[in-house]
Amino acid sequence: MSKRTLPTISLLSADSDQAFVRSLHEYGFAALTDHPLDMSRVHQIYTDWQAFFDSNAKFQFQFNRDTQDGYFGLADAESAKGSEVQDFKEYFHFYPSGRCPSDLRADLLTYYQATEDFAKTLLTWVESHSPTQVCDGFLEPLSSMIDASQSSLLRILHYPAVRAGTDLPRASAHEDINLLTILPASNGPGLEILAKNGEWLRIEDRDDQVLVNTGDMLAEASNGYFPSTTHRVASEGPGLDANSRMSMPLFLHPRPDVQLSSRYSAGDYLHERLLELGVLDA
Numbered sequence: 001m002s003k004r005t006l007p008t009i010s011l012l013s014a015d016s017d018q019a020f021v022r023s024l025h026e027y028g029f030a031a032l033t034d035h036p037l038d039m040s041r042v043h044q045i046y047t048d049w050q051a052f053f054d055s056n057a058k059f060q061f062q063f064n065r066d067t068q069d070g071y072f073g074l075a076d077a078e079s080a081k082g083s084e085v086q087d088f089k090e091y092f093h094f095y096p097s098g099r100c101p102s103d104l105r106a107d108l109l110t111y112y113q114a115t116e117d118f119a120k121t122l123l124t125w126v127e128s129h130s131p132t133q134v135c136d137g138f139l140e141p142l143s144s145m146i147d148a149s150q151s152s153l154l155r156i157l158h159y160p161a162v163r164a165g166t167d168l169p170r171a172s173a174h175e176d177i178n179l180l181t182i183l184p185a186s187n188g189p190g191l192e193i194l195a196k197n198g199e200w201l202r203i204e205d206r207d208d209q210v211l212v213n214t215g216d217m218l219a220e221a222s223n224g225y226f227p228s229t230t231h232r233v234a235s236e237g238p239g240l241d242a243n244s245r246m247s248m249p250l251f252l253h254p255r256p257d258v259q260l261s262s263r264y265s266a267g268d269y270l271h272e273r274l275l276e277l278g279v280l281d282a
Contacts, residue, residue: 005204006193006211010034020122020212021129028229029193029213031203036118037210038111042184045107045156046246052101053090053158061092061099068153069098074160078277087172088162094154112154115182115250120146122180122212126226134225139259142221145179145266151253152178159190159233159245175228177273178215178251185209188245194230202234215251217269221260 006027009019011034023030052058063070070093072078077087094100094108123142127135146152173194183191189205193213203211219228233245254260256267264272 005201006031008033008204008206008209011036017125018129021126024126024212024214024226027193027195028227029203029211029231031206032210032212033206033208035210037114037184039184039208041107041111042248043187043207045104045111045248046187048104048107049092049156050158050244050246052092052104057101058090058092061101063093064099067095067098069093069095085172089157089159091155091157094156095150095152097150108154108156111248112152112250115154116146116152116252119180119182119212119250119252122182126218130222130225134222137223137261138221139261142179142218145254145258146252147255149253149255151256151266151270153251153253155249155251157247157249159188159247161244173230173232175230176213176215176249176251177217177270178253179218179221180252181211181213181215182250182252183211183213184248186245186247188243190233190245192232192234194232200232200234216273217254217260217266220264220269223261 006029007023008031009016009023011032013019016032020030020032058071058073061071063072063076072091072093074086074088074090077089077091092100094112096109096112100108120143123146127138127142185205185207189202191203191211192200193203195201213231214226214228216228218226233247253270254266256265256270258266260266260269
Protein backbone atom coordinates (compact mmCIF):
# COMPACT_ATOMS: atom_id res chain seq x y z
CA MET A 1 0.00 0.00 0.00
CA SER A 2 1.38 3.38 -1.00
CA LYS A 3 1.91 6.09 1.59
CA ARG A 4 0.26 8.62 -0.74
CA THR A 5 -3.02 9.89 0.52
CA LEU A 6 -5.59 12.59 -0.10
CA PRO A 7 -4.46 16.13 0.80
CA THR A 8 -6.27 17.69 3.75
CA ILE A 9 -7.84 21.14 3.30
CA SER A 10 -8.55 23.40 6.28
CA LEU A 11 -11.61 25.57 5.71
CA LEU A 12 -9.83 28.27 7.72
CA SER A 13 -7.43 28.72 4.79
CA ALA A 14 -8.06 31.77 2.64
CA ASP A 15 -8.16 29.73 -0.57
CA SER A 16 -10.00 26.70 0.85
CA ASP A 17 -12.89 27.07 -1.61
CA GLN A 18 -10.55 26.94 -4.61
CA ALA A 19 -8.52 24.10 -3.08
CA PHE A 20 -11.73 22.15 -2.54
CA VAL A 21 -12.72 22.45 -6.19
CA ARG A 22 -9.20 21.55 -7.37
CA SER A 23 -9.25 18.44 -5.19
CA LEU A 24 -12.63 17.35 -6.58
CA HIS A 25 -11.28 17.75 -10.11
CA GLU A 26 -8.02 15.93 -9.41
CA TYR A 27 -9.23 13.13 -7.13
CA GLY A 28 -13.05 13.17 -7.23
CA PHE A 29 -12.66 13.55 -3.43
CA ALA A 30 -11.75 16.28 -0.96
CA ALA A 31 -10.81 15.96 2.72
CA LEU A 32 -11.95 18.93 4.82
CA THR A 33 -11.14 20.00 8.37
CA ASP A 34 -12.35 23.02 10.39
CA HIS A 35 -15.78 22.48 8.85
CA PRO A 36 -19.13 23.51 10.38
CA LEU A 37 -20.51 20.03 11.09
CA ASP A 38 -20.91 19.00 14.74
CA MET A 39 -18.69 15.94 15.13
CA SER A 40 -19.79 15.38 18.73
CA ARG A 41 -23.29 14.85 17.37
CA VAL A 42 -21.92 12.48 14.73
CA HIS A 43 -20.19 10.37 17.39
CA GLN A 44 -23.35 10.32 19.50
CA ILE A 45 -25.33 9.14 16.48
CA TYR A 46 -22.80 6.35 15.94
CA THR A 47 -23.15 5.25 19.57
CA ASP A 48 -26.95 5.33 19.51
CA TRP A 49 -27.25 3.54 16.19
CA GLN A 50 -24.70 0.90 17.12
CA ALA A 51 -27.08 0.01 19.95
CA PHE A 52 -29.97 0.00 17.45
CA PHE A 53 -28.16 -2.38 15.10
CA ASP A 54 -27.28 -4.62 18.06
CA SER A 55 -30.97 -4.89 19.04
CA ASN A 56 -34.01 -6.63 17.59
CA ALA A 57 -35.78 -3.27 17.28
CA LYS A 58 -34.27 -2.88 13.81
CA PHE A 59 -36.55 -5.61 12.46
CA GLN A 60 -39.60 -3.42 13.19
CA PHE A 61 -38.37 -0.97 10.51
CA GLN A 62 -37.83 -3.34 7.59
CA PHE A 63 -37.31 -1.25 4.46
CA ASN A 64 -40.12 -0.28 2.13
CA ARG A 65 -39.20 -1.23 -1.44
CA ASP A 66 -41.26 1.61 -2.92
CA THR A 67 -39.97 4.43 -0.73
CA GLN A 68 -36.53 2.87 0.00
CA ASP A 69 -36.58 4.02 3.64
CA GLY A 70 -35.99 1.89 6.72
CA TYR A 71 -33.71 -0.95 7.72
CA PHE A 72 -31.73 -3.08 5.24
CA GLY A 73 -30.32 -6.23 6.84
CA LEU A 74 -27.29 -8.25 5.79
CA ALA A 75 -29.43 -10.30 3.41
CA ASP A 76 -30.79 -7.11 1.79
CA ALA A 77 -27.49 -5.30 1.32
CA GLU A 78 -26.68 -3.98 -2.13
CA SER A 79 -24.02 -5.29 -4.48
CA ALA A 80 -21.70 -2.95 -6.35
CA LYS A 81 -22.48 -2.45 -10.03
CA GLY A 82 -21.07 -5.43 -11.93
CA SER A 83 -20.52 -7.49 -8.77
CA GLU A 84 -22.49 -10.61 -7.90
CA VAL A 85 -21.28 -10.61 -4.29
CA GLN A 86 -23.31 -8.70 -1.69
CA ASP A 87 -21.53 -6.25 0.57
CA PHE A 88 -21.29 -7.39 4.18
CA LYS A 89 -23.11 -4.52 5.86
CA GLU A 90 -26.46 -3.43 7.26
CA TYR A 91 -27.88 0.06 7.09
CA PHE A 92 -30.83 2.38 7.64
CA HIS A 93 -32.14 4.85 5.05
CA PHE A 94 -33.37 8.11 6.55
CA TYR A 95 -35.42 10.76 4.79
CA PRO A 96 -36.98 13.59 6.84
CA SER A 97 -40.44 12.46 5.73
CA GLY A 98 -39.71 8.76 6.22
CA ARG A 99 -39.74 6.30 9.08
CA CYS A 100 -37.27 6.39 11.96
CA PRO A 101 -37.22 5.27 15.61
CA SER A 102 -38.78 8.19 17.49
CA ASP A 103 -35.96 8.44 20.03
CA LEU A 104 -33.33 8.67 17.28
CA ARG A 105 -35.05 11.09 14.90
CA ALA A 106 -34.11 14.46 16.43
CA ASP A 107 -30.34 14.06 16.14
CA LEU A 108 -30.62 12.65 12.61
CA LEU A 109 -32.87 15.47 11.44
CA THR A 110 -30.62 18.16 12.92
CA TYR A 111 -27.56 16.59 11.33
CA TYR A 112 -29.34 16.07 7.99
CA GLN A 113 -30.40 19.72 7.75
CA ALA A 114 -26.98 21.08 8.76
CA THR A 115 -25.20 18.83 6.27
CA GLU A 116 -27.56 19.72 3.45
CA ASP A 117 -26.90 23.43 4.12
CA PHE A 118 -23.14 22.79 4.10
CA ALA A 119 -23.45 20.86 0.83
CA LYS A 120 -25.26 23.76 -0.78
CA THR A 121 -22.33 26.02 0.11
CA LEU A 122 -19.95 23.50 -1.45
CA LEU A 123 -22.00 23.48 -4.65
CA THR A 124 -21.72 27.28 -4.88
CA TRP A 125 -17.93 26.88 -4.61
CA VAL A 126 -17.98 24.40 -7.48
CA GLU A 127 -19.98 26.91 -9.56
CA SER A 128 -17.62 29.78 -8.68
CA HIS A 129 -14.33 28.02 -9.40
CA SER A 130 -15.05 25.72 -12.32
CA PRO A 131 -13.68 26.65 -15.75
CA THR A 132 -16.04 28.76 -17.84
CA GLN A 133 -16.71 25.96 -20.32
CA VAL A 134 -17.75 23.66 -17.46
CA CYS A 135 -20.05 26.27 -15.89
CA ASP A 136 -21.61 27.00 -19.27
CA GLY A 137 -22.62 23.36 -19.44
CA PHE A 138 -24.66 23.46 -16.23
CA LEU A 139 -28.29 23.68 -17.34
CA GLU A 140 -29.19 25.39 -14.06
CA PRO A 141 -27.10 26.55 -11.09
CA LEU A 142 -25.85 23.54 -9.11
CA SER A 143 -26.99 25.00 -5.80
CA SER A 144 -30.56 25.40 -7.05
CA MET A 145 -30.71 21.78 -8.22
CA ILE A 146 -31.35 20.69 -4.64
CA ASP A 147 -33.94 23.37 -3.84
CA ALA A 148 -37.11 21.62 -2.61
CA SER A 149 -35.53 18.24 -3.26
CA GLN A 150 -36.95 15.40 -1.17
CA SER A 151 -34.45 12.90 -2.57
CA SER A 152 -31.26 13.43 -0.57
CA LEU A 153 -30.57 10.30 1.45
CA LEU A 154 -28.86 9.91 4.82
CA ARG A 155 -27.60 6.36 5.24
CA ILE A 156 -26.53 5.08 8.66
CA LEU A 157 -24.14 2.22 7.95
CA HIS A 158 -22.92 -0.59 10.16
CA TYR A 159 -20.14 -2.88 9.00
CA PRO A 160 -20.07 -5.88 11.37
CA ALA A 161 -16.73 -7.15 12.63
CA VAL A 162 -14.96 -9.54 10.26
CA ARG A 163 -12.48 -12.17 11.41
CA ALA A 164 -9.13 -12.42 9.66
CA GLY A 165 -9.21 -14.70 6.64
CA THR A 166 -12.95 -14.24 6.07
CA ASP A 167 -13.70 -13.35 2.45
CA LEU A 168 -16.54 -10.88 2.99
CA PRO A 169 -16.40 -7.54 1.13
CA ARG A 170 -17.39 -4.66 3.38
CA ALA A 171 -18.13 -2.37 0.44
CA SER A 172 -16.91 -3.49 -2.97
CA ALA A 173 -15.43 -1.00 -5.42
CA HIS A 174 -18.16 1.35 -6.62
CA GLU A 175 -19.08 4.92 -7.55
CA ASP A 176 -21.85 7.02 -6.01
CA ILE A 177 -24.90 8.02 -8.05
CA ASN A 178 -25.68 11.51 -6.72
CA LEU A 179 -24.26 15.05 -7.03
CA LEU A 180 -22.05 15.11 -3.92
CA THR A 181 -21.59 12.74 -1.00
CA ILE A 182 -20.82 14.25 2.41
CA LEU A 183 -19.10 11.71 4.66
CA PRO A 184 -18.11 12.61 8.23
CA ALA A 185 -15.30 10.66 9.84
CA SER A 186 -16.29 7.08 10.54
CA ASN A 187 -15.33 5.38 13.78
CA GLY A 188 -12.77 3.15 12.11
CA PRO A 189 -10.44 2.96 9.08
CA GLY A 190 -11.02 1.21 5.79
CA LEU A 191 -11.99 3.72 3.10
CA GLU A 192 -9.82 3.61 -0.02
CA ILE A 193 -10.07 5.52 -3.31
CA LEU A 194 -8.76 4.54 -6.72
CA ALA A 195 -6.21 7.02 -8.01
CA LYS A 196 -5.81 7.80 -11.71
CA ASN A 197 -2.69 5.62 -11.87
CA GLY A 198 -4.69 2.57 -10.72
CA GLU A 199 -3.32 2.67 -7.17
CA TRP A 200 -5.61 2.33 -4.13
CA LEU A 201 -5.10 5.20 -1.67
CA ARG A 202 -6.02 4.57 1.96
CA ILE A 203 -7.80 7.61 3.43
CA GLU A 204 -6.36 8.82 6.71
CA ASP A 205 -8.75 8.15 9.60
CA ARG A 206 -9.19 11.51 11.37
CA ASP A 207 -11.93 12.32 13.88
CA ASP A 208 -12.19 15.95 12.75
CA GLN A 209 -12.41 15.28 9.03
CA VAL A 210 -15.27 15.34 6.54
CA LEU A 211 -14.84 13.77 3.13
CA VAL A 212 -16.71 15.02 0.10
CA ASN A 213 -16.83 13.13 -3.17
CA THR A 214 -18.28 13.61 -6.62
CA GLY A 215 -21.13 11.36 -7.68
CA ASP A 216 -22.12 10.24 -11.16
CA MET A 217 -24.69 13.03 -11.52
CA LEU A 218 -22.11 15.80 -11.08
CA ALA A 219 -19.78 13.94 -13.42
CA GLU A 220 -22.61 13.88 -15.97
CA ALA A 221 -23.48 17.56 -15.47
CA SER A 222 -19.82 18.63 -15.77
CA ASN A 223 -19.12 16.40 -18.79
CA GLY A 224 -16.56 14.47 -16.73
CA TYR A 225 -14.58 17.43 -15.42
CA PHE A 226 -15.39 16.26 -11.90
CA PRO A 227 -14.81 12.49 -11.93
CA SER A 228 -16.97 10.04 -10.02
CA THR A 229 -14.11 8.17 -8.40
CA THR A 230 -14.22 4.48 -7.60
CA HIS A 231 -13.89 3.75 -3.88
CA ARG A 232 -14.31 0.86 -1.45
CA VAL A 233 -14.25 -0.07 2.21
CA ALA A 234 -11.47 -2.60 2.71
CA SER A 235 -10.65 -4.86 5.63
CA GLU A 236 -7.64 -4.18 7.82
CA GLY A 237 -5.24 -6.32 5.82
CA PRO A 238 -4.02 -9.93 5.59
CA GLY A 239 -4.16 -11.73 8.93
CA LEU A 240 -5.95 -8.89 10.74
CA ASP A 241 -9.47 -8.76 12.16
CA ALA A 242 -11.70 -5.88 11.03
CA ASN A 243 -13.60 -4.27 13.89
CA SER A 244 -17.21 -3.16 13.79
CA ARG A 245 -17.42 0.16 11.92
CA MET A 246 -20.05 2.91 11.69
CA SER A 247 -20.35 5.39 8.84
CA MET A 248 -22.95 7.98 7.76
CA PRO A 249 -22.89 9.36 4.22
CA LEU A 250 -25.39 11.95 3.03
CA PHE A 251 -26.05 11.40 -0.67
CA LEU A 252 -27.06 14.78 -2.09
CA HIS A 253 -29.68 14.35 -4.82
CA PRO A 254 -31.30 17.00 -7.04
CA ARG A 255 -35.00 17.17 -7.73
CA PRO A 256 -36.06 14.46 -10.22
CA ASP A 257 -37.01 17.08 -12.83
CA VAL A 258 -33.53 18.66 -12.90
CA GLN A 259 -31.87 18.28 -16.30
CA LEU A 260 -28.31 17.10 -15.72
CA SER A 261 -27.39 17.05 -19.41
CA SER A 262 -28.99 16.70 -22.80
CA ARG A 263 -29.10 12.95 -22.12
CA TYR A 264 -30.50 12.69 -18.61
CA SER A 265 -32.81 14.20 -16.06
CA ALA A 266 -31.88 13.43 -12.47
CA GLY A 267 -34.95 11.22 -12.08
CA ASP A 268 -34.21 9.19 -15.21
CA TYR A 269 -30.56 8.81 -14.23
CA LEU A 270 -31.39 7.60 -10.72
CA HIS A 271 -33.99 5.15 -11.99
CA GLU A 272 -31.56 3.68 -14.53
CA ARG A 273 -28.84 3.19 -11.91
CA LEU A 274 -31.19 1.65 -9.33
CA LEU A 275 -32.36 -0.83 -11.96
CA GLU A 276 -28.72 -1.72 -12.70
CA LEU A 277 -28.08 -2.29 -9.00
CA GLY A 278 -31.18 -4.47 -8.63
CA VAL A 279 -32.67 -2.12 -6.06
CA LEU A 280 -35.77 -1.61 -8.23
CA ASP A 281 -37.65 -4.20 -10.23
CA ALA A 282 -37.63 -3.76 -14.00
